[in-house]
Structures are given as structure tokens and as C-alpha cells.
Amino acid sequence: MTVHSHIDNMLSIQEDARVSNTFSLQTLQRLPYYLDFLRKIETDNVSATVIAAEFGLNEVQVRKDLASVSREAGQPRKGFVTKSLIRDIEDVLGYAHIDEAVIVGVGHLGTALVNYKGFASYGLKIVAGFDISVDEEIWLNHMPVYPVDRMADVISELGVRLGIFTVGAESAQEVCNQLIEGGVEAIWNFAPVMLQVPEGIIVQNENMASALAVLSHHLRQ
Amino acid sequence: MTVHSHIDNMLSIQEDARVSNTFSLQTLQRLPYYLDFLRKIETDNVSATVIAAEFGLNEVQVRKDLASVSREAGQPRKGFVTKSLIRDIEDVLGYAHIDEAVIVGVGHLGTALVNYKGFASYGLKIVAGFDISVDEEIWLNHMPVYPVDRMADVISELGVRLGIFTVGAESAQEVCNQLIEGGVEAIWNFAPVMLQVPEGIIVQNENMASALAVLSHHLRQ
DNA sequence: TAGATTGTTAATCGATTAACAATC
DNA sequence: TAGATTGTTAATCGATTAACAATC
Numbered sequence: 001m002t003v004h005s006h007i008d009n010m011l012s013i014q015e016d017a018r019v020s021n022t023f024s025l026q027t028l029q030r031l032p033y034y035l036d037f038l039r040k041i042e043t044d045n046v047s048a049t050v051i052a053a054e055f056g057l058n059e060v061q062v063r064k065d066l067a068s069v070s071r072e073a074g075q076p077r078k079g080f081v082t083k084s085l086i087r088d089i090e091d092v093l094g095y096a097h098i099d100e101a102v103i104v105g106v107g108h109l110g111t112a113l114v115n116y117k118g119f120a121s122y123g124l125k126i127v128a129g130f131d132i133s134v135d136e137e138i139w140l141n142h143m144p145v146y147p148v149d150r151m152a153d154v155i156s157e158l159g160v161r162l163g164i165f166t167v168g169a170e171s172a173q174e175v176c177n178q179l180i181e182g183g184v185e186a187i188w189n190f191a192p193v194m195l196q197v198p199e200g201i202i203v204q205n206e207n208m209a210s211a212l213a214v215l216s217h218h219l220r221q
Numbered sequence: 222m223t224v225h226s227h228i229d230n231m232l233s234i235q236e237d238a239r240v241s242n243t244f245s246l247q248t249l250q251r252l253p254y255y256l257d258f259l260r261k262i263e264t265d266n267v268s269a270t271v272i273a274a275e276f277g278l279n280e281v282q283v284r285k286d287l288a289s290v291s292r293e294a295g296q297p298r299k300g301f302v303t304k305s306l307i308r309d310i311e312d313v314l315g316y317a318h319i320d321e322a323v324i325v326g327v328g329h330l331g332t333a334l335v336n337y338k339g340f341a342s343y344g345l346k347i348v349a350g351f352d353i354s355v356d357e358e359i360w361l362n363h364m365p366v367y368p369v370d371r372m373a374d375v376i377s378e379l380g381v382r383l384g385i386f387t388v389g390a391e392s393a394q395e396v397c398n399q400l401i402e403g404g405v406e407a408i409w410n411f412a413p414v415m416l417q418v419p420e421g422i423i424v425q426n427e428n429m430a431s432a433l434a435v436l437s438h439h440l441r442q
Numbered sequence: 443t444a445g446a447t448t449g450t451t452a453a454t455c456g457a458t459t460a461a462c463a464a465t466c
Numbered sequence: 467t468a469g470a471t472t473g474t475t476a477a478t479c480g481a482t483t484a485a486c487a488a489t490c
Contacts, residue, residue, distance in 0.1 A: 021442070026457070028438055032430035033415055036390075047471060055415050058459060059471095067473065076465045076471045094437040112333035118413065122433050161440055169257075186436040192339070194254055194276050202439040204432050209253035211425050212343050215407040216315040217249055218423040219382055221242070247481070268447060279483060280447095288449065297447045297489045 020068050023092065027065050030057075032122075034065070035089045038082055047079030095123040100160050102184075104175055105167035106131040106145055109190060113164060114141055126164065128154060132171070148175065155182030166190045241289050244313065248286050251278075253343075255286070256310045259303055268300030316344040321381050323405070325396055326388035327352040327366055330411060334385060335362055347385065349375060353392070369396060376403030387411045 023031075037054055038046060048063040055062075066080060067073075069092050074080045090096055103110055106129045113119075114126055129145040138145050146154055155163075163184040167175050172191045179187065180201060187203045189195055195203050244252075258275055259267060269284040276283075287301060288294075290313050295301045311317055324331050327350045334340075335347055350366040359366050367375055376384075384405040388396050393412045400408065401422060408424045410416055416424050 023438065024457070025435060028434040029428070029431035032413070032428065032434055036413065036430075049471070056417070060459060060473095061457085063472070064458090064474095074472055076473095077469080078466080079471070092438065093434050094441055099437050099440060108333040108336045112329040115329045116429070118429060119433075122430050123437065124433060162436060186439050188432060188436055192253070192257065196277070202436065204436050206427065206432060207250070207253065208337070208339060209257075209343050210250035211409060211427060212340075212345060213249040213253055213314050214246055215383060215409055215423065215425050216320050216344065217244065217313065218407050219320060220315055245481070270447070281449095281483060282481085284448070285450095285482090295448055297449095298445080299490080300447070 019071055023068060027068060030065055031089050031093055035086065038086045044082055045078045045080065046082045046085065098123050098125050099162055100125050100127045101162040101164055102127065102155055102160050103129045103164040103166065104179060106140060110166040114143060127158060127160065151178045152182040155184060161185045164188045169193050240292055244289060248289060251286055252310050252314055256307065259307045265303055266299045266301065267303045319344050319346050320383055321346050321348045322383040322385055323348065323376055323381050324350045324385040324387065325400060327361060328387065331387040335364060348379060348381065372399045373403040376405060382406045385409045390414050
């Protein structure tokens with residue numbers, strides 16, 4: 001570590017000493033719910049108590065979540081400034097700047113995701129797609145779709161770091177390798193397989209079979 | 222508890238004393254991966270060691286998972302009988318019998334799910350849909366779609382216990398209440414809201430914003 | 443027999459929850 | 467002041483992992 005970067009670190013730590021730069025999976029998943037609620041209420045202040053009641057969560061859990069994201073400490077008896085809290089959560093979730101993503105596999109599910117309007121408000125933009133059934137560049141909903149063999153090239157040219165993965169199980173791992181070759185660092189995986197990825201690449205699994213397993217088992221107690 | 226039901230319990234406990242009737246969320250979510258692998262390999266026996274290696278999981282974790290689902294104990298040096306293990310996991314996941322489900326909200330995502338072929342192999346059949354934009358019964362992919370106001374009636378008539386929920390955030394809670402009124406006991410929720418449900422109803426959240434939160438945060442370390 | 447694999451008991455780890463002092 | 471709310475420290479809980487004896 002150079003002296004320069006050391007100082008940088010010191011400064012940035014001072015600047016927002018209150019905000020940790022790492023959050024548990026669970027906290028990250030709760031934050032979008034909080035944000036949604038905060039945008040809806042019209043009070044200037046909001047307390048962990050109120051948020052906890054809204055979602056049926058434990059008060060201390062919410063309090064710790066808020067403490068970990070909020071730049072300003074909460075005020076006893078008042079709670080947090082709603083506006084600031086909204087801004088702070090948006091910052092942590094990265095809604096301020098746009099993450100660009102590519103989507104691999106543009107079948108039923110892939111198309112549904114491409115058409116999904118909500119992503120814009122989450123700071124996500126799908127800028128290109130790839131599909132085995134495509135021979136040359138086509139357009140889908142203002143988005144170019146390329147043949148799979150152009151994947152690594154196009155991705156590295158666009159500098160995209162997030163891949164949405166909605167291909168069939170058969171060729172999944174192979175296609176995933178090309179995705180990573182292109183420079184993708186995070187994969188949102190809707191394929192029913194556990195992708196093998198190198199250290200440093202994160203995979204978020206959205207496995208229908210796993211979700212159904214929980215529900216179906218509950219139905220039989 | 223009556224004497225009768227007491228005896229019933231005793232018997233059923235005796236019958237498969239090895240198999241617990243309750244599994245952790247995590248175990249249930251891993252089982253479909255194991256099953257997939259077991260169906261693919263062609264060896265008569267399979268060990269926790271091999272499965273763990275395949276998925277990069279801890280050996281003891283897999284061993285405990287297998288011990289909790291397998292009717293027969295594993296054999297030292299050999300492992301488990303592949304065929305029996307497949308059957309036992311299928312039983313726990315309920316793939317043997319078909320779970321019927323309704324889908325509420327037949328937009329882009331809803332339609333994609335209706336068209337998804339994979340569900341059949343997970344023992345799931347979507348038998349009816351509901352949508353606000355529909356005034357009278359229509360047909361989509363061999364499945365009837367009804368107006369939302371017929372929901373409670375149709376569901377209780379069909380005796381469906383699982384609801385797939387792909388409506389917008391606005392009317393989500395209200396529509397959810399009708400779903401439960403109809404008799405649904407498990408909800409697969411793709412809407413970006415925390416549904417308030419009575420005790421005994423299970424909700425499996427599939428929240429795009431939460432999933433993205435994790436990925437997007439990783440991209441910024 | 444040797445050793446791979448099993449199942450179990452104990453240790454670790456991280457998230458949730460409880461208890462409580464501090465504060466406006 | 468009283469009391470709602472904060473933030474922190476300690477206890478609980480459950481899942482994962484480590485250690486190890488039993489077995490074919």
C-alpha cells in the first residue's frame with residue numbers, strides 16, 4: 001500500500017465513519033423494502049419502530065440495518081430524517097448510478113425480464129442480449145440480440161459487468177464461462193444449475209426448483 | 222390429542238424412523254440440485270463425498286442432508302444406493318404427486334411462467350390464471366384465465382392450495398387477501414412487497430430488487 | 443487389514459433477539 | 467421531567483464446519 005492510498009483510505013473512513021462498506025446478504029435484501037416504504041410515507045422523520053411494525057420485523061434488526069446505512073445518527077425520540085435515509089439507502093443499493101447488464105438466453109423468461117419496466121428504478125439497464133437461436137444481430141424491444149459466439153467480444157467492448165443468465169441447463173456452464181471471459185463479475189442465474197465460477201465472481205441463484213421445494217414441502221407439513 | 226391420532230403418530234414414526242418430517246429451508250433448497258446430479262450419473266452407488274465435490278459444498282453438510290432424507294442408512298465405503306436416494310428425494314420434494322397452482326397476474330412474467338415447461342418435472346401444474354385486465358374467461362396456452370373477482374370462488378372450487386403471485390405492487394395486498402380467502406396456503410410471491418398473511422400461510426419471496434441489491438452491491442465491493 | 447465413508451458430537455460462526463444504559 | 471427512541475453489549479438460535487469413533 002502506498003502512502004497516497006493509505007491517506008485516501010483514512011480520509012474516506014473519516015468522511016463517513018458511520019457507514020460500513022460491507023453489509024450482510026440479509027440486510028441488503030431488506031433494504032429495498034425499507035426504501036419502498038420510505039418513499040411512500042410523507043412524514044419528515046421515521047423511526048425503526050415504525051418500519052419494523054410495517055413489515056412485522058424485529059425492532060432491533062431494523063435499527064441495526066438503519067445504523068449500518070445511515071450517514072447521520074438517528075435522534076432519540078425522533079428517529080431518522082426520511083429524506084436523508086432514502087438517499088443513504090439509494091446510495092448503498094447503487095440506485096444513483098446505472099448498472100448495465102447483458103442477458104443471455106432470450107426465451108420466455110428472458111423476454112419477460114427484458115420487458116420488465118421495474119428495473120429502471122433499480123438502476124439496472126439491460127443493454128444487449130445473446131441467444132443460441134440467433135444467427136446475426138437482431139433487435140428486441142430496442143435492444144440488440146447477438147449470436148452467442150459474439151458474447152465475449154461484445155461484453156468486453158461494452159464493458160458490462162453484470163450478466164443475467166436465463167439459458168437452459170444443458171449448455172449453462174459453457175455459456176457461463178464465455179460470460180466470465182467477456183469480463184462479467186456478477187451473474188444473476190435463473191438456470192437450474194450451480195455454476196462453477198472463479199474466486200471473485202458472485203452468483204445470485206434464482207432457482208425455481210429450490211423455491212418450489214420450500215413451498216411444496218410446506219403444503220405437506 | 223385423541224388416542225387414535227396418538228397411535229397414528231407412533232406408527233408413522235416407526236415406519237420411517239430415519240426420515241425426519243421437517244427440513245431446514247437450506248436443505249430443501251439444496252435437494253433439487255442433488256436430485257438433478259443423481260439423475261445424471263450412472264453409477265449404482267453415490268457418496269456424500271462425490272456430491273459435495275460436484276457442487277463445491279462441505280462434505281458434512283451433504284452427509285447431513287442425505288441422512289435426513291434417505292430411508293436407508295448409507296453404507297460405509299459405498300455410500301448410498303443411487304436409485305433409492307433419487308426416490309427418497311423425490312418423495313421429500315413431492316415430485317411424485319402433482320401440486321396444482323393458480324397464477325395471479327398474467328403479464329409478461331406471469332405468461333413466461335405459464336409457458337415454462339420445467340414445472341411439470343417439479344410436480345407443478347398451473348391450472349388457472351387471474352388478471353385484472355380480463356373481463357370474462359379467456360384461454361391462454363390451454364389454461365383458463367378469469368377476472369380477479371372470481372378468484373376466491375374458482376380457487377375454492379378447484380381446491381388449489383398454491384398461488385403464484387405476479388401482480389403489480391399497487392393492489393398486491395388486496396389481491397393476496399382474496400387468494401387466501403379462496404383457500405390458498407402457500408404463495409410464491411414475485412411482487413416487490415412483503416405480503417401480510419395470517420399464521421400458517423407460507424410466502425416464498427422472489428424479489429427482483431432484493432436479488433439485484435446483492436449483485437449491485439458486490440459490483441461496488 | 444486398511445481406508446473410504448458413514449453418522450454423531452462438539453466447536454464455530456453469523457444472524458437474530460433480548461436487555462439496558464444513554465439521550466433528546 | 468417522562469418516555470420514546472437510539473445504539474451497544476450480551477444471550478440465543480440455527481446452520482455450518484471440525485473432529486472423531488464406528489463400520490464394512
